[in-house]
Amino acid sequence: MQSKNLLELAGAISSGVVRVVDLTFTLSPDFPVIVLPPEFGQAAPVRIQEISRYDGRGPAWYWNNVTFGEHTGTHFDAPIHWFTGKNLPNNAVDTMPTKDMIAPACVIDCSAQAAQDPDFVLTVPIVEAWEAQHGRIPERNWVLLRTDWSKKGWRDYSNLRDDGAHTPGPNPAVMKWLVEERGVIGFGTETIGTDAGQAGHFEPPYPAHHFLHGAGRYGLQCLCNLDQLPATGAVIVASPLKIQNGSGSPLRVIALVSST
Amino acid sequence: MIDPINPPGRKNPLLRTRLPASPPRPRSRTSHGFTRAAAEGRFVLQRCEACGVFAYPAREACPSCLSPDLVFVDAPRRGTLLAETTARVPSDVYFRERAPWRIGLVKMDCGPTIVTHLHADCVEGAAVRMSFQLDKSGQAVAFARPEGETPNMADDRQWREMTADPKFRRALVTNGRSVVGQEAVAALKAAGAKTVFVGVSEPWRPFAGEELLRGQQGIEVVTLDAADEKSAVDLAADIGGKVDILVNTTEYVRPGGLLDRRGTSIARDEVDQAYLGFINLAQAFGPAMRMRGADGINNSVAWVNVLSVYALANWPAFGAYSASQAACLSLSHCLRAELRPGGIKLMNLFTGPVDTEWFQTVPPPKVAPRAIAQAIVSGLRGGLEEIYVGDVAEEIRQRLAANPKALERELDR
Numbered sequence: 230m231q232s233k234n235l236l237e238l239a240g241a242i243s244s245g246v247v248r249v250v251d252l253t254f255t256l257s258p259d260f261p262v263i264v265l266p267p268e269f270g271q272a273a274p275v276r277i278q279e280i281s282r283y284d285g286r287g288p289a290w291y292w293n294n295v296t297f298g299e300h301t302g303t304h305f306d307a308p309i310h311w312f313t314g315k316n317l318p319n320n321a322v323d324t325m326p327t328k329d330m331i332a333p334a335c336v337i338d339c340s341a342q343a344a345q346d347p348d349f350v351l352t353v354p355i356v357e358a359w360e361a362q363h364g365r366i367p368e369r370n371w372v373l374l375r376t377d378w379s380k381k382g383w384r385d386y387s388n389l390r391d392d393g394a395h396t397p398g399p400n401p402a403v404m405k406w407l408v409e410e411r412g413v414i415g416f417g418t419e420t421i422g423t424d425a426g427q428a429g430h431f432e433p434p435y436p437a438h439h440f441l442h443g444a445g446r447y448g449l450q451c452l453c454n455l456d457q458l459p460a461t462g463a464v465i466v467a468s469p470l471k472i473q474n475g476s477g478s479p480l481r482v483i484a485l486v487s488s489t
Numbered sequence: 490m491i492d493p494i495n496p497p498g499r500k501n502p503l504l505r506t507r508l509p510a511s512p513p514r515p516r517s518r519t520s521h522g523f524t525r526a527a528a529e530g531r532f533v534l535q536r537c538e539a540c541g542v543f544a545y546p547a548r549e550a551c552p553s554c555l556s557p558d559l560v561f562v563d564a565p566r567r568g569t570l571l572a573e574t575t576a577r578v579p580s581d582v583y584f585r586e587r588a589p590w591r592i593g594l595v596k597m598d599c600g601p602t603i604v605t606h607l608h609a610d611c612v613e614g615a616a617v618r619m620s621f622q623l624d625k626s627g628q629a630v631a632f633a634r635p636e637g638e639t640p641n642m643a644d645d646r647q648w649r650e651m652t653a654d655p656k657f658r659r660a661l662v663t664n665g666r667s668v669v670g671q672e673a674v675a676a677l678k679a680a681g682a683k684t685v686f687v688g689v690s691e692p693w694r695p696f697a698g699e700e701l702l703r704g705q706q707g708i709e710v711v712t713l714d715a716a717d718e719k720s721a722v723d724l725a726a727d728i729g730g731k732v733d734i735l736v737n738t739t740e741y742v743r744p745g746g747l748l749d750r751r752g753t754s755i756a757r758d759e760v761d762q763a764y765l766g767f768i769n770l771a772q773a774f775g776p777a778m779r780m781r782g783a784d785g786i787n788n789s790v791a792w793v794n795v796l797s798v799y800a801l802a803n804w805p806a807f808g809a810y811s812a813s814q815a816a817c818l819s820l821s822h823c824l825r826a827e828l829r830p831g832g833i834k835l836m837n838l839f840t841g842p843v844d845t846e847w848f849q850t851v852p853p854p855k856v857a858p859r860a861i862a863q864a865i866v867s868g869l870r871g872g873l874e875e876i877y878v879g880d881v882a883e884e885i886r887q888r889l890a891a892n893p894k895a896l897e898r899e900l901d902r
């Protein structure tokens with residue numbers, strides 16, 4: 230590829246011919262985090278503590294100390310996050326190949342089904358039907374599950390009941406198939422995790438984590454604005470913080486979308 | 490007989506809020522024997538160990554036999570009002586603003602004569618019931634009330650200066666997710682609080698008892714995650730000027746000490762919730778409360794902490810939790826001093842294991858959340874600083890006073 234093409238891309242971004250869509254929620258203390266039984270270790274919520282704000286603590290400058298868990302807000306899952314990926318090479322956010330941080334995306338719109346059923350699961354036939362319309366999912370593409378879940382209020386967003394969370398996600402068969410038959414680079418959702426709210430009861434439990442990370446692939450969750458992406462052709466930029474041996478990180482996820 | 494106080498109207502925004510003044514503060518070290526008793530709602534006098542005579546005011550030698558062996562002991566509260574007088578133009582700023590102010594001379598059945606503040610229903614020649622109360626300076630003063638109940642007794646103007654009665658006041662209960670918090674809301678409401686604000690963190694997360702709080706008359710659910718600086722500041726921006734009583738019901742109990750835990754993430758949560766949460770609440774709400782200490786009928790009056798009695802002595806089975814509570818106890822003394830210029834009382838409730846899921850495997854006796862809530866209200870009505878709720882808390886206190894080292898060994902099992 231010639232450098233002039235890259236410069237063309239930069240020009241197209243600057244002129245707006247290529248739109249840059251922000252797929253990221255604001256990292257804030259009130260954003261829901263994953264809920265585990267209280268006897269397990271818990272993801273720390275986001276904390277923002279002022280160091281100074283043009284005041285006696287620092288007259289001309291404003292800055293904060295920020296703390297959060299690796300899996301807070303819109304965040305990235307690296308293979309080392311799950312036991313299935315624990316022995317893979319370069320499986321953490323600081324060692325993963327940088328080229329994996331930019332990849333195209335196929336967006337599967339299941340917002341209608343998810344609106345009907347919070348426990349909606351993505352299946353192989355649904356993806357096959359999508360492929361019949363948009364073509365086969367190319368290798369090393371992200372598959373993003375659009376549910377419009379990101380448009381809900383926080384309570385409906387986490388949708389916790391006595392028997393756990395009820396949010397949509399993939400079933401085991403489709404995760405295995407996407408990884409093995411389609412070679413996806415990763416799977417992304419609008420919900421709190423890449424897996425369905427009830428995925429702990431699937432076989433295997435948490436199939437998105439299980440199959441993706443076992444094969445060295447990635448997860449993205451708490452995405453928004455997926456409704457602004459075309460079914461194919463968007464390019465996702467997802468570069469997590471370079472946390473030493475990190476299992477994931479909050480990050481700014483953007484999508485490049487051609488307007489022509 | 491006194492008239493009931495009326496619910497206060499809305500503030501007149503044209504008038505400057507009256508700033509708190511403090512009654513005279515100096516006391517001898519010995520007289521803090523009364524402060525200690527008043528903090529717990531006990532009535533004590535010095536008694537001579539040699540001849541048995543009761544003495545008042547505090548002194549260094551027996552007025553009867555000159556023995557230096559005077560000790561503070563619980564004393565009978567009954568006396569007779571000999572004489573009363575009304576100060577109409579006192580020179581002290583605090584009393585001048587509150588004049589006319591009645592004081593009297595009470596002859597105790599057990600001997601001494603006491604100069605005392607008077608409830609309006611006390612009449613000369615009649616029996617009175619004595620107590621020591623903490624005034625707006627935090628110092629013990631003698632207070633005489635009629636021996637029996639009289640109508641609207643707690644509404645007495647002078648009595649209300651000594652107490653923190655929830656009636657017509659607005660309270661904030663910081664954690665409505667816990668049963669203790671929910672019981673506290675109900676108890677404050679039943680005690681006549683005008684509004685009870687109740688903080689709920691992470692409102693997207695459902696919790697048991699939520700229906701007891703939402704949509705109830707006089708109860709306002711507000712978003713509050715005390716451990717989050719911004720959340721506390723944001724809430725104070727909304728309601729900080731309307732919080733007359735703050736009840737800190739932060740509850741974050743996890744078992745374990747040091748060696749059987751890995752890492753610091755649980756300890757960090759404990760510190761985050763209990764200690765930093767306390768700091769966030771104090772910085773967000775404390776300044777306005779201190780400023781509003783003389784703001785009419787519903788002036789700001791009290792800050793309440795619900796603490797574990799293991800703040801006083803570490804219980805290794807819940808060792809890190811005990812330490813977080815000890816930190817809060819220490820901090821509470823700092824806050825008490827800093828709230829003093831506003832006349833705001835700081836009351837600590839010490840409890841043993843509470844009957845909640847985190848103490849599930851601990852054998853009884855355990856403290857019922859409702860008992861804590863009732864103690865909060867009675868403590869506010871009595872103007873107390875220290876309350877021990879339940880048998881375990883009371884026992885720990887006594888064993889600690891008797892022999893701290895023995896208690897340390899006893900808790901280690």
Ligand SMILES: [Zn+2]
Binds near residue numbers: 539540541551554
């Ligand atoms: Zn004597």
